[in-house]
Amino acid sequence: MATIYEVSKLAGVSLATVSRVMNNNANVSDTTRKKVTSAMNELGYRPNSIAQSLASNCSNSVGLLVSELSGPFYGPMMGGIENVFRKQSKHVIIAAGHSDKAREEQAIEFLISRNCDGLILHVEAVSDHYLIELAKGKTPFVLLNRFIPELAERCITLNNKHGGYLAAKYVLEQGHKNIAYISGPLWKKDAQARLAGHKQALLEYHIAFDEELLYEGDFMESGGTQGYKHLHATSHPFTALICANDEMATGAMACAREHGVELPEALSIMGYDNVFFTRHVFPPLSTINYPINEMGRMAANWILSEVYQKTTPTLQTVFEPELVIRQSIANKT
Amino acid sequence: MATIYEVSKLAGVSLATVSRVMNNNANVSDTTRKKVTSAMNELGYRPNSIAQSLASNCSNSVGLLVSELSGPFYGPMMGGIENVFRKQSKHVIIAAGHSDKAREEQAIEFLISRNCDGLILHVEAVSDHYLIELAKGKTPFVLLNRFIPELAERCITLNNKHGGYLAAKYVLEQGHKNIAYISGPLWKKDAQARLAGHKQALLEYHIAFDEELLYEGDFMESGGTQGYKHLHATSHPFTALICANDEMATGAMACAREHGVELPEALSIMGYDNVFFTRHVFPPLSTINYPINEMGRMAANWILSEVYQKTTPTLQTVFEPELVIRQSIANKT
DNA sequence: GGTATAAATGTAAGCGCTTACATTTTATGT
C-alpha cells in the first residue's frame, strides 16, 4: 500500500502538502493540488485511517449500543443511524447489551476503549447514576429511549405517556368499557409512562381503572401469553386488551385464540410500537407508532453536531407517537 | 489519559516491558509484572487501541456487510457474529448494501479503507467476478449465503435445494396434488436452488410441475401478494402454495384472506427461512429453518481462524435446513 | 568459580499520518 510519503515524492511536494490536499482545507494552489491528486491516482493511494486517527486524535467511529441486534425494534433504529453516518464517512461499531447491567457496562467500556468519538446508547439496565458519571468523562454520548433529567439535552425520547393516552382513547371511543392492560416491567420508565397515559384517558372518560385488569408483563411475547391467561382467570370480564408493546399483544392474541375467543369480535387488542410485523398478524394489529428510525437518525445527527461540529437539521429530543388503526379493535358503540 | 510512558515511569521499567505485560506473551518475571499492573491500576491506564493498531498493523476490527440492518433475517445473523467477536475483543463495523451493486461495492471499499482485518459479506448484487478479484486483495473475507466455486472454502451456505425438497415433500405427504410456487428472483442462486429442490420432490412423487403455477417473486411481502393474485387469476386450481421465503408467504396469506379464502382449510401455505414472526402469523406458518444465527457464528469463527490464527471449533461451510411444522398446512389424505 | 545458556529487560526505530511553526513564493499598493 502506498503511503503519503510515496505520494509526496512522486508529486514532488512535501508530506504536509499531500496531507493538506487530503483534508482539502488549507490553502493549496490548483496546480499543486492537481499534481498531488494525479500522483495519488497513479499509486492507487488510500489514506490509512488508523494513522489519521492516531495523529488527529479522532477515530471517526461512533459506538452504538443496543439491547439486541435482532428483533423488530432495533433493526430500523440501526438502519437510520448507519445511514446518516456512512454518508459522512463515520463508521459505526456495534455492541449488544442484552438488557443486563454488567453486559451493558462492559459494552460501554469496550466501545470507549475502542476510541469511539461518540456513543449512541440504548441502555436499560444501567443506572442513572452510572450514566451521569459517564457524562463527566470525555466521550460524549446520546441516550435513546431514556430520559434522565440531569442529562436532558442528550436524551432522545418518545412521549410515551401520550401514546398510552392515544391508545386508550381510541379504544374508549370505540365504545369499550372494560379494558384490560398488560404493562411492561413497571420499574422501567417507559412502561410507567405508557400506563400513566392509559389511566389519564380512562379518567377523562370517567371509567374507573380496575387494578384486577392490570398485569405486569415483560415486553416479550411470553408476557402477553401469561398476561392473557392471568386476566382471563380473574372473574372480571373485558372486551378489550391494551398491551404496552406489540410483542406482548401478539402473544396475547395467540393465547386468546387458543382459548377459542374470536378476534376482534369477542376481544379487541391494541399494541404499541408499530413494529413491522404488526401488519402480518391476524387480525392486523392496531397500535401506536414509535418513529424509531427517525429517532435513530436524530441521535446520529446529535453526534454529528456535538462531536464533529457538523451543522445538522435542528435537533429534536422528544418525538410524538401516533395512532395506527388497523383491524384488531371492534366497534362497540 | 495515561499513556504507556507514564506507566513505565511509575513502575520503573521500560516501555517495552509494559507493552509485554499488556500483550502477556513475552517473558516477564512475576515481580515486574506485578509492578506494572499495579502501576496501570493506579493510573487507570487503558491502552490506546488506535496506537496499538498502527504499530501492530492490526486493527482488531472486522467489517460486516449486510443487505439491511432491519428485517427479520439479518438481526439474528448479526447477533451471532457480534457475540463471538466481542468475546475476543474484536469489534465489528457494520454497513448496509441494500442489495444494490454500487452500494455494495462502495460499502466494501468503505470497510477496507477502515482497515478492517477481515470482512464478513452478505452480498447479493455484486458480481462473482468482482469477488474473485477482491479475493486477490489483501483483506480476507468470508461469504455468507453465497456460493462461488472459485471461492468455495470461504463460502458459508445453506443447502437450499434440500430445503426446497423438504418443503415440497412435506406438502406432498399431506396429500396435496396441485401445488403453486412463488419463487424468489430467479437470477439469484438461492432462489434457483430452492425451486430445483421443489421440482425434485415433485418428480419423486410423480406430480408434474405446472409452469402456470409458478410465479417469480422478489423475496418481499409484495411479491407474495402479487404472486397470489396472479396465481389466483390463472384457471389452474391449487390447494397448496409454497413460497420461497416467509415474507412472501405472509404476503400471500394476507392477500388470500382478503379474497375470502379460509386458511389453511381452503389453502395451505408453506414458507422458508423460519424467521421469528412465522410464529405470530395466523395460522402459524410451517416453514424451513434457516440456521442463520449459527451460520453467522461460523462466519465469525472463520475470521477468527483465518485472520487471527485462533483455534476454533471445526469450520463448517454448508448447513442443512430443517422442516418446521406448524399449522398452515391442511392434511388432504 | 567460571563459562555457556536462557531469561528478563532496555534501547530505539518505526507505523503513516497531522499540524505548529518556519520559510519561500506570489500578489498588492504606491
Place this chain on the structure above:
DNA sequence: ACATAAAATGTAAGCGCTTACATTTATACC
C-alpha cells in the same frame, strides 16, 4: 521597483504504541 502582507509550501516533532535487536541478569552445569 520596492516594501509589505498574504498565500503557498516545507520542516520536523509528535500521536501511543510494537518489536527487532542489544544488553543485562539469572540459572545450570562441570
